Amino acid sequence: MKKFTFAALAVPLMWVLLLLLFFSSNKIHAQETIVLSGVVKTADGTPIEGVTVWQQDTDNGTQTNEQGFYTINISPNAVVVFEYIGYKTQSIAVTGKVLNVTLTADDDILEELVINAGYYSVKDKERTGSISKITSKEIGQQPVANPLAAMQGRMAGVNITQSSGTPGGGFDIQIRGRNSLRTEGNAPLYIVDGVPYPSQSASDPNVSIYSFSGGNISPLNSINPSDIENIEVLKDADATAIYGSRGSNGVVLITTKKGSSDKTTFSLLSTTSVSTVAGYMDLMKTDDYLKMRRDAYVNDGISTYPANAYDVNGTWNQDRYTDWQKEFVGGKAVSQNTQFSVGGGSGQTSYLFSAGHRNDATVFPGDFGYKRTNFSINANHQSKNKKFDTQINIMKTSQKNNLMSADFTKEMYLVPNAPELYDNQGSLNWENNTFLNPVAKLNGIYRSETEDLISNVTLRYKMLENLIMSVNGGIFENALNEVRTTPSTIYSPSLNRTSAESVLHTSDSKRKGWIIEPKLAWNLNGAYGRFDALIGGTFEERTQQAFSLQAGNFTSNELIFNVANAGIKMILFDTESRYRYMAAFARLNYTLKDRYIVNVTGRRDGSSRFGPDKRFGNFGAVGAAWLFSREKLFDDSSWLNFGKLRISYGLAGSDLIGDYQYLNTFGISRYKYDGVSGLEPLRLFNPDFSWETNKKLEGALELEFFKGRLSSSVAWYRNRSSSQLVGIPLPSLTGFNSVQANLAATVENSGWEFVLRSSNIIGKDFEWSTGFNMTIPRNKLIAFPNLEESTYAARYHVGLPTSIVKLYKYTGINKETGIYEFDDVNKDGVLNADDRQTKVNLGVTLFGGLQNSFKYRNWTLDFNWMFVKQKVYSPDYYGSYLGSFNNQPARAADYFSEDNKDARYQIPTTGANSKALQAYQNYNSSDGVVIDGSYIRLKSLQLQYTLGSQWLRGKTLTVNLQGFNLITITKYWGSDPETHGSFLPALRTIAMGLNINF
Incomplete structure (x- = not known):
């Protein structure tokens, strides 16, 4: 954690001062022209x-930038024309230096507005399909590092956690x-500027599992949200079928920003x-904690505190209290994000170059x-x-x-009267070897370095007026190196551990791929309607190399990052797949x-992950x-200006099972015969399984x-x-736990999606619009043949969600024993x-x-509330007895006592009471640890002010104040209902930034 000082704001403040000096040095325009903005x-x-x-009757023109801002030098009293496809052209006589314009939709040509559906x-x-979209405007309102964070709460049917x-x-x-039924089988397809991008984390869980929940590292961390023009999500069969099997779980299309051929423009964004x-x-505070501990010894029949009960036997100060949450996760993570871009062009050529750097600190110490x-x-x-x-x-x-490595x-559960972390000399305090100082874990390090490259080229040729041939080719490369160290210095000196017991885990992963997609598009307008046709093909290859090694027995901790210094080296895996x-x-x-x-789409897919005949x-x-x-019926309607009914049905598939799953595969044996390493079988041959459908x-x-002041949509969907x-589980005598196959189980997802948008107020100086989705x-x-006879019987139940868990029924606390009780369903006494x-x-x-957006002159206020209804495990599930x-x-x-028989918790125990300990374990497997985790959260807020350009001479300066995860309304009594686990919860962020365009 880096300390927050005024130096953290030096970068944006410096830019403000420099720009003010720059702008003030500009001369005023000659009297024959004025600057309109x-x-x-x-x-x-x-x-x-x-x-x-x-400017009407001249060649003098410009275009608005991504904030809708424009500036132009014109003659006094000139007429200025605003033109944009799909909206009514406006010609306005200029009477001042500031002219804000609201364009209204032209019902006659509104259908000309187009959206990206992938290949077309x-x-x-x-459109006949279901597509949700957010633009750079919504993305830019949020101080986030990952595009997925910007999508939260803004798209119907898309749940992001x-x-x-x-x-x-x-x-x-x-x-x-x-x-x-497999977690990895639910990943959507990511397409970045026409190039498929991996949806699975490349991280090695052996290395990252202690730093991130599930070792999950999002591959989209590599994409800068500031570079994105829009994100579209394809959901139903009509929208996704063009991607065939790859679109089974939906498609996320990410389109980056493009340049303009108007004039050279510069943009600088800086946010702290x-x-x-x-x-x-x-x-618990110290008094409550010590009372609990003493009562635990009484309950266990222990009258003399053990020598290692430092908290209650007088070894540690019993009047001491430390809020360890603030010590370990209570810091301020200061982040700095800077983005620069230059774009322009002339004639038939345009370009955009951008560069950015982001630096995020943590709330942890160190x-x-x-x-x-x-x-x-x-x-x-x-x-x-x-x-x-x-x-x-x-x-x-x-x-x-x-x-840090974990x-x-x-560590917030450290006892409240534990000793100080450092002694008077600033060294780690081990309190005479009675304290396992958790700060020593800072000596363990997790490091990762990632390099990503995405590149594509699209060539398009109009063979005839209605016939276009194109080809899209792209590559991606991803290289990830991870290291986690567990040096002997994380342990107490009393254990006398040396560098010989230090451990290093390292992993290298390389992924790369290419894709070529030729297409031919044709359209025809005739007396019997309009036809649009598209045919094409996809040729794709991806390779992955992964290597993981564990090393130990180092001669010195100073050389722990040098594997050559390790006396013991063990390769965990070394794989290559195509x-x-x-x-x-x-x-x-x-x-x-x-x-x-009517829209008909078909695709024939071929995958190397299946046997030759499948x-x-x-x-x-x-x-x-x-x-x-x-229809003519609505020609004279004054209230309904658009109405559409649509329906779609289709079949998609999935091959997200990993490579070579159908083959007999072998690996290097962990054991040696006569000093020689051999091969051992890893998987059984089964060429008969095929696509999930x-x-x-x-x-x-x-x-x-x-x-257009009010728009709405309601959709019902059902996916099977x-x-x-x-x-498929196998008997142990086969030597294998399972064999890959198609299980005749069917999972159904259905639901309703509601979207509502309204322009509540449209005035000269004030505007208010609202968006809502639910x-x-x-x-x-809905089907699982022979479920009760399978090993999945304890996990699933036909007719219920696949997200269910089967638990004991918690019935309360026994008034005599003070121990948790549960329903003995079959009444067998066990x-x-x-x-x-x-x-x-x-x-x-x-x-x-x-979402709501307010605008008053040069001020805008945008905010987004998101809400989730769910049940989750309580913090008790992640704690200790x-x-x-x-x-x-x-x-x-x-907790239970003779004076408190209606308590919420059972009697405390130090672990010596086996019945209480077993009851606690049963409680952790019961519905007693499941609570309401629903929440309403102010996910993002932005207050923005754009300086007028009267004195900026064609330049714009926008200052904004942004917030993220600001307010949470919930019954969940843990730290955060969204993450609801034992890892760092989602953080609250307040950001200040400025954006200069010139």
Whole structure:
């Protein structure tokens, strides 16, 4: 943790001063021209980038930037024209130096607005599929390092959860639920500028498991949110079928920003933020803790405190109290993010170059943190005859994460009267070898270095007016090196451990791949309607190398990072795999009378992950839409300006099972014969399993009222995933635990999605718009042949969600013994697995978000509330038994005694009471540790002020104050209902930044 000082704000303040000096040095325009500036927005207050602004009857023009801002030199009293496709052109006589404009949708050409559907673009009003989208405006309102964090609470059907507040950590994303029984089988497909990007973490859990929850490191950490133009999520069969098997779990399309051929522009963004733990758990103070410990000894019949009971036997000061939460996770993590870009071009060529650096500290003690440096370049060129154009994108990212080898959050349970961490000389305090000082763990280090490259080239040639041939080619490369050290210095000196007992874990992972996709697009407008056709192919290859090593018996801790110094070296794994994929796809879209639309998509996929006779699968979808508002019945409607019914059905698949799963595979044996290492079988041959299949059905209604002031949509979906790719259990005598196969189980995800947008107030100086989304997901296992006879019987139940857990039924505390009791379901007098029949759903049952945007002159205020309804494990599940040598939640002071028989917790024990200890273990496997983890959270807030350009001469300066995870309303009594685990919770962040465009 780095200390927060005024120096942390030096960078943005320095820029402010330099820019003020720069701007003040500019001379005033000559009297024959004036500088006109302003912001162009839609009716709901969204800034519009790319609006053409020009002085009438001249060639003098410009375009708005991503904040909708423009500036132009014009003649006094001139007429200025604002033009943007899909909106009514406005011509306004200028009377001042500031002119803010609100463009209104042109109902006659609104269908010309297009959105990205992956391999093709579709008119927004005519799409038959389900696509959610956020733009750079929403992304830029949040001080986040990962694009997934910017999506939270903003998309219906897309549930994203942060797994840890440690910088560089991971996220879990579910698009319309979990289709597969395997966690790794639920990952969506990420497409970055046309290039597939890995969805799985490359981290080695052996190295990262103690620093991040589940060892999860998000691969999207490498993508700078400031470089993103928009993110679209494809959800239903009609939208995802063009991606075939890869789109089974949804598709996340990330499109980066592009340059403009108007003029050279420069942009500088600098943000400083401070992050802290949003909430602390209420833990016992010293008096309550010591009383609990003494009562535990009394309950166990121990009258003389043991020599190692330092907290109660007088060895440690019993009047001492330390709030260890503030000691270990109570710091201020200061972060600095700087982004620079230059764009421009002329004629048929445009470009955009950007570079950024991010430095995130941690709330833990010690000088730790995460750094990311990124570069990107985009170039576009079009021939003079406009028949040929090309686009090139390159993104390069370097990440370095330097952390302690283990998350410190669990150390908050250190006993409250434990000694000080450091002695008078500033050295670690071991309190005469009675104290296992947790700060010694800072001597253990986790380090990772990641290098990423994404690059693609798109070539497009217009062969005929209605026939376009194109090819997209791209590559990605990812290299990750991780190191975790466990030196002997993390232990007490009394143990006399030396560097011979120090351990180093190191891992190297390299992933790279290429893709080539040729396409041919054709369209025809005729008397019988409009046809749009697309055919293409995909050729893709990915390779991965992974190496992990454990080393020990070092001659010196100073050389612990040098494997050559280790006396013992053990290779944990050394693997190389190759994945090849090919496909042919086609799409035919037919539109009749501009209101009846049918969209048919098909794809034939081939994957190297299946046997020779099972490698190819056929997938497809059909979608239809009726734009009923274009019927004559609604021609004179004054309240309904758009209405659409749409429906889709299709089949997708999945091959997310890893490589070579169908083969007999062998590995280097851990044992030697006659001093020689041999081979041992790792997997049985089974060439007969094939694709998981996902049948998707959706129906939706979309409406717009009052000239676009109010819009809404409601969608119902049902996905059924079958032929589950899981390991079929085998008898132990076979020598294998399982064999890969298709399990005849079916998982159903269904639900309702609601979206509402409104422009509440549109005035000259004040505007207010609102957005709302809500999803009600339902998940259940609808088929599983012979479940009760399988090893999955204790995990799943037909007709219930796959996220259920089977637990004991907690019935309360025995009034005589003071020990937890549970329902003996079969009444056999023994509590065992057969009695774990209480089924609790730990999945999310409702989620959504509420966004509001206010604008008053040059001020804007945007905020986003997100809400989640769920059940989770309580902090008791992650803690220790009452009476142990660990602190407890303050509420645990309400434990059973003769004077308190209606207590919340059972009698404390030091561990000597076997019945109480067993009851605690049963309690941890009961519904007693499941609580309501629902919450409403102010996820993001931004207050922004844009300086007028009267004195800035064509330049803009925007100052903003941002917040993230600011307020949480919940019944959950732990630190954070979102992460609800034993790792660092999501942090509260307050950021101040400025953005200069010139």
